Amino acid sequence: MPRRRKTRAKKANPRYRHLRPFQFKKGVSGNPKGRPKGSRNRVNAELAMDELVRLMESERSPGAVKLKAAKLILAIGWGPPDWDNDNDG
16 A cells, blocks of 8 residues: 655745735725826836936947937937828828
């Protein structure tokens, strides 16, 4: 007759020991008056823009990096280019 392995009960993950079981209800937001959907974190956008300007003005940055930074700054300011509506003829 084959021996059966003894199985131990799983220990709860210590990372989540402060949470009670079934603390959160399904489908209910934990932060109902939080930031609206689709809004952006403006602090990060400002930091990103500052970093792009720093890269563009740096003497040590390669030309390709400066060009990419300039394109991103223009895309943020004016929106992405609309290549479908060329009025060249």
